[in-house]
Amino acid sequence: MVIYFTSGTDQETETTTILDHLRERLSSSSASFHATEIPCPTCNHQTTSDGVIASCLSCFLSGCQLCRFEYGVSIPYFLAKVRGGTCTRASSDSAADVLHRAYILLENGFGRYDIVNNNCEDFAIYCKTGLQVDLSRQPRKGLSGQAMDIGARSDVSKVPVEKLIAEMK
Incomplete structure (x- = not known):
């Protein structure tokens, strides 16, 4: 099972990206259940779902490669990584802590999906590290991936998942 945060494939919102459309086109020719309203026979996942969801690995990948x-x-x-967005200096917490956060967020949500400030990467990094960027501070736009790394920023703090949920309500 994979727990992840998504905007949903059938939503035409400002958060839909070219990648979403490309992924839908590529997977529609595959044998996956992506872009259909037919539930997956393995996990019962429907692709019209949005928010924090759980599915089997096949539905999560939708014919794409796992990175x-x-x-x-x-x-x-x-600093030597040529492609940004593939690693962080922040350390992962224990598997028990990661799963605890993921299951609580599966039940309670992770807020509204926003491609810039609250997306699938933010969800994954929060579940793995417990680190949350202080969005009340002025967003830092135009910085390199190295400067934006959650492991190097000064505007992050460890936030217990229970506190995060309480603040979202």
């Missing part, structure tokens, strides 16, 4: 994100990497390794 690995690395946590707790060294500064030289981080």
Whole structure:
């Protein structure tokens, strides 16, 4: 099972990206259940779902390749990465803590999906690290991926999932 945060495939909102449309086109020719209202026979997932959802790995991938994100990497390794968005200097918490956060957010949600300030990467990084960016501060736009790394920013703090849920209500 995979727990993740999504805007939903059938939603035409300002958060829909070109990648979403490309992914839908690519997967519509595959044998996956992506872009249909027919529930998956394995996990009962429907692609019209949005928010924090759980599905089988096949539904999550929708015919795409699984990419690995690395946590707790060294500064030289981080700076040498040619492609941004593949690692962070922040360390992952224990599997028990990660799963605890993911299951609580599955039940309670992670707020409204926003491609810039509250997206699937933010969800995954929060579940893995418990770190949350203080959005009350002025957003830092135009910075490189190295400067925006959650493991290097000064405007992040460890937020218990129960506190995060209470603040969202």
